[in-house]
Amino acid sequence: MTYAMADGEPAVASGGEVARRLEEIYRATYQRLVLAAYALTGDLPEAQDAVQEAFLKAIARPAKALAADSPEAWLRTVALNVARSRFRRRVRLDTLIRREPPPTTLPGIGSERLEIMAAMRKLPAVQAEAIALHHLADLSVEEVARTLRTSANTIKTRLVRGRAALARLLDDDTFAALDGEEVAR
Template sequence: MGLADQEWFAALYQSCYRRLVLATYALTNDLGEAEEITQEAFALAYGRMARVAAADQPEAWIRTVAVNLARRRGRRRAMLDRLLRRDHPEVLAPAGSDERLDVHRAIRALRSEQRAVVVLHYLADLPVDEVASLLDIPIGTVKSRLSRARAALAAALGTPAEVDHA
């Protein structure tokens, strides 16, 4: 692995780290865990740099790894919670303006399926077809979940729902 490979990988990391954290946050609802999963996905990608570099979309390759890691952790946590019969502690909202906190709380309150599509589509800026591919659901399901999520967010925030043809 030469210097050029390391520079390419560093540029990849810089260009897509934030989007990948948002993608995993959509699934975990925990920023710290999302950052940890994203780091793990990059570590795996670094070990398979030749494969990642050969991929048509290196970011998509790493995002798929990160989503799979997040799902695996979620299944393990769910199993542990069932075994221990406990609930997850409430995650604290990040500091910011009242409006941002309200939006963050409203997004956190969405059902996990709706939260995932909202964060991936609107915050990670992925097109509907990529969200569908990433979550392994039909495009129509993504659109339906986005529509229901927008309605739920509008109700939670006391604003009229906008029509969006994603």
């Protein structure tokens, strides 16, 4: 098994070393990845499943995950792609089955954040993704751009438009919390 080290040189790793490295990444990033997926989906079990599936893909292809410039960014991209794919399937299913509304409270997540996430689901997906990753998952504009495979200027535009739409959907105090909340890690 080989994967690139920080200096760019390939390194050979034993199965135990790969497992140890993936476990370290899991422990260090799981909560942030779930938060990013939850901000996108609004469904905690769905977000957890998407992140778990991303880690399963990393286990199936450890060389690809570990050779990435940022294994966390690679996992985040995979998890969000899984969440989007599941969302598309769920939209089709929702036409057949009536879903219950999202919970009004979740442990560790304030009511303002839940209101923000509910309002975000009314935005175009590209704007909601940018806001979720930048404001709720606390990624820089450049990290969001890399994750979504687009330019930083595109992300800035999506953020401006998404925030303008949220300002119309939320009361002033809740909207102010978008910038004022500290992200739990």
